[in-house]
Amino acid sequence: MSAASTSTRVRLSLGPIQYHWPKEKMLDFYRAIEATPVDIVYLGETVCSKRRSFRHQDWIEVAERLQAAGKEVVLSTLALLEADSELGYVRKLCNNGKFTIEANDMSAVQMLAGKTHFIGGASLNIYNPRTLSKLSGLGMTRWVMPVELSKSVLAGFQKEMPAEIESEVFGWGRLPLAYSARCYTARAHQVSKDDCANCCIEYPDGLMLSTREDESFLVINGIQTQSARVHCLVHELHDSAAGPDILRISPQSEDTERVISLFHQARSGSRKADEAAHKLERCAPVGLCDGYWHGEAGMAACGRAGGP
């Protein structure tokens, strides 16, 4: 059991925007987030360094505004580093001196280890308590469980992990499933990544990939591949020492505030989780899933999440 679990309620976090949105949309989005009941906001470009709607200073300004609005603010680093310039930007983020960093790659861990405390992102591959303890010893104070791991794996961690570590779980959104050198959005436009012309900005919720019998299967988001179904753990907001300390909501182009509101109602008890799940289905165009949480195939809807 982690120390934070003894507090009475699960905190809600807002993950980084995984898509490429225009600057104005991002500014509007975060202005609206200031008034929502999320406790923690993760900011930054985690998918592709060619997306530059926001410059570094824009991120810092939004971070300061959200902090002034009472949010805990975390800066998230790129998940896949290839170019030296990308490494340089991660170093700049790690040295920002003010905001905590979510390390999404071991490069960031190396830059932060032993110097300042940090959060271990879901792409760090923390699969067992020995790994977690090692990173905890280097300054990690919170970890985000890899999305493919289950509730029972989290329970296994909680039996052995250092008491002060907080556990965060991906609770709402299209699951990040893979990263590649290749940009699949550019490929769909029949150009290479170097000639992408930032075409992913045309797809504010990614580009649907369907099977040849028209089953909505995956979502292409530049170099990232996501699930088409939305992973939903609204039933895990009950006050339980065994569950996660924090549930993460991943931004989508529409209805994010509504999703936050429904999660908040479910955690405060003003709305039953089943009822919230029912309403949340309308915020997920091709249905919900929660298989990973139940130890099954990720695309399965096997809990009480509703589903396709």
Place this chain on the structure above:
Amino acid sequence: MELVCPAGNLPSLKAAVDNGADAVYIGFRDETNARHFAGLNFNNKQIEQGLDYARTRGTKVYVAINTYPQPDCFAKWETAVDQAAEYGVDALIVADIGVMDYASEKWPELRLHLSVQASATSHEAVRFYAEQFGVQRAVTPRVLSVKQVASLVDHSPIPIEVFGFGSLCVMVEGRCYLSSYVTGKGPNTFGACSPASFVRWSETDSKLETRLNGVLIDRVNKDENAGYPTICKGRFRVNGRTSYAIEEPTSLNTLPILPDLLRIGVAAIKIEGRQRSPAYVAKVTRVLRAAIDSCLSDPDNFLPDHAWLSELTSLSEGLQTTLGAYQREWQ
């Protein structure tokens, strides 16, 4: 430049050794390695025989323990590390931080190589493993261009090994959940991508369909070859167009850039394919051995022999090859 070859069983190990491998890599017969396929890999007796065969011929043996143990089964990975260490293998190929922590504490003299499954793509990431666990070589994911590999080699505190030939993961290894999303079992936790038990082949009037746990991965005419339904090599619809939206069935082949890899200081070239037959291992090892020797003797005038290229193409997925991410246009 060392040639590192795959061996899924004893005959493959012998084939690799006999055809010029500098090192072979193998795995135990369980989910502690990333080729956990039925009938593949080594039991204790076979490991002893393999080690004996390789050692008497001057070939090194590496053992891959490169999947990610979960809380309830960590002891199984500890046992694998202990066994490999007790056999005195030349190196372990490892991915999990917990496993590295255990191995470096319990067997400080045991050489560790960072598996491709650890997803280390920068010199800072590599430095982490070198500093924390004394890792002595890193295998990089198939996501870097030649220029990026060069920069990594320049700045890395330890030698770098890259993939030279074989099936092509187009996603960053160690961070791909496509298989577990569809089947519940994937490379990180189960040691296999798109496990065979979830594969269904079915015929309609004129077509052959391949499915993975019910999801249609491809549909081909009966006179076409249907590939194994790995998700990233399937045909899907995007923006109204049906195509290989992620990657075509193809294999990585670096023969055309061998002099570049040599010049930038890559320490070792790895051949993928522990799941392949001894005949495949023999042929690919022989070609790569000849190519590397030719390149080493005269790198400035190296040109891949036509016969080598056609032999490798005939052994490739979809009978075609690619330079993958080494070439920026591919990305």
